[in-house]
Amino acid sequence: MMNFDSTSKMSKEAMDSMLTTVSSMTKGFQRIAAETTEYSKKSYEDGAAAAEKLVSAKSLDKAIEIQTDYAKTAYESFVAQATKMSELYADLAKEAYKPFETAVAKVSA
Template sequence: MDMMNNLDEFQKLGKDNMDLAMQTAGNMSKGFQAIAAEVADYQKKSFEEGTAAIEKIVAAKSLDKAFEAQTEYFKTFYEGMVGEMTKIGEMYTDLAKDVYKPYEGMLGKMAK
């Protein structure tokens, strides 16, 4: 009877580990898809802003206005890039937390 209980526990542990692995894979997949979508959206927005800035610079009636447009674009580009990198960093942090979350319960049980 004791051997049967051990076998049942071993099978349950195997199933639990498989469930955790599947949940982890799902969380990672969703997280990486969200990050990829964010990067693609940022690239599209950045390209559009760059194109608009070039048009504005070319259409400037004076060198001062062209320089002003260029400076404005670089400032906006830099601020946008810093903001985007911060956001993507936070998305990676959230992904790491989501991947770890299913294991918290298992690690808690093992500690007991």
């Protein structure tokens, strides 16, 4: 009977760890999706604004200046977004691993 109780307790702990991991992963993916949506929307709006400026440019020099400014801004925005996304994925991995970290500490102690 003691072995059954021990096995039952371990199974419950494993299930709790799995559910905690799934919950934290779901929250992490929701944050990532929200961030991606927000970046996509802003990127589209910035591109549309740059296109409007290009259409209204009076000279070739002004059009090149507008395009250069847009390219620089888009690149900086992309790099910032890539950094933010990598941080979100790293946080997701850390949160997903926490329940198993606790279980491994219990087993090795």
